[in-house]
Amino acid sequence: MPDHINPPHATGAAAETVKTHSAEHSLVFHAGWFCPFVQRVWLALEEKGIDYQYKEVNPYKKEPHFLKINPKGLVPALEHDNKALYESLVLLEYLDDAFPENSLRPADPHEAGLVRLALQQISNIVVPAFYKYVQAQEPEAQEEGGKAFVKALRDLHAQWFLPQSDWARGQDFGLVDIALAPWVVRFDLLEKHRGFSADAVNERFAAWARRVLDRPSVRATTSSPEDYEKVYLRYFEDTAESEVAKATRKGEWLK
Ligand SMILES: N[C@@H](CCC(=O)N[C@@H](CS)C(=O)NCC(=O)O)C(=O)O
Structure with a gap:
């Protein structure tokens, strides 16, 4: 049986951040509030001051529309201008490349x-x-x-x-x-x-x-x-x- 996520959404300070990022946007962050791999990407978005739309996904449900975004069916995933990408460490580098301001990596x-x-x-x-x-x-x-x-x-x-x-x-x-x-x-x-x-x-x-x-x-x-x-x-x-x-x-x- 797939793991049941309870509560189904972020709570505490994270819930406020989700609310701030609920409007439609060309950068969609497919996330699960409980997931440490997701939190990596979330940290990069916040640190760099990038605007984005937070979308809560239950990755255990493996819904067909999400499998089109990440065939592995795992969060985190990003859709940027309708192009999808996944794997937390790949996403960290992607965000730093696509939004060079407030770089998170050394230039050397x-x-x-x-x-x-x-x-x-x-x-x-x-x-x-x-x-x-x-x-x-x-x-x-x-x-x-x-x-x-x-x-x-x-x-x-x-x-x-x-x-x-x-x-x-x-x-x-x-x-x-x-x-x-x-x-x-x-x-x-x-x-x-x-x-x-x-x-x-x-x-x-x-x-x-x-x-x-x-x-x-x-x-x-x-x-x-x-x-x-x-x-x-x-x-x-x-x-x-x-x-x-x-x-x-x-x-x-x-x-
Ligand atoms: N290597 C992946 C791991 C992501 C991952 O395992 N995410 C978990 C949530 S923390 C998930 O989506 N699990 C769904 C499942 O195992 O079916 C990354 O770095 O992004």
Whole structure:
């Protein structure tokens, strides 16, 4: 049975942002309020001050009109001037290319390459470790999952976060911060249900995570904590039926 999304729309500060972006527009953001991959793209839209139309989609329903926009049937997706695109990291780069103002990437090609490497590490190691940790049921598996997640974050931080700067790659909030921020928003759930603490990564990482939660774009795209909990309980009990949850259960990762 497909996962039921309750509530079916954003709440809290995110609901206000949705209301501000309800008018028809040539840039349509197909989103799910609960989805961290969606929140990445939402952060980029807000950070760059781009105007857009927010459309809530239940991706578990796989409705034919949405499959024409994203054949994978996943949110986020964008339609810009009737041309569709999907995959959160592709969308981040697309928005930065299509709307060059308030760039989220360094201009220097080598620096931009380093950002791509960091994004790959987040996608291939950090995010899968998050789901493995969340879906682990046996105490031993949970402990192992916690260690692996902390290590993934520690390695990412050591390799890609520049010292003495507020944000990952310097003084500007950029794509590396954005790609990880939605999972930081969900740290309080990990703390409550699995005993995770960002302090276990290290002090500087924990300070960065606090700055992320204070960022206006993060606040503006975040729903009420109790509503995330309703959605994530299925992950903590390992009963979620999303493509990500099913792949994690099989010991795989969604490509
Ligand atoms: N790799 C995709 C992942 C997107 C994704 O998994 N979205 C979830 C919601 S958080 C979804 O649409 N799930 C529907 C399903 O699994 O059937 C991205 O980065 O955009």
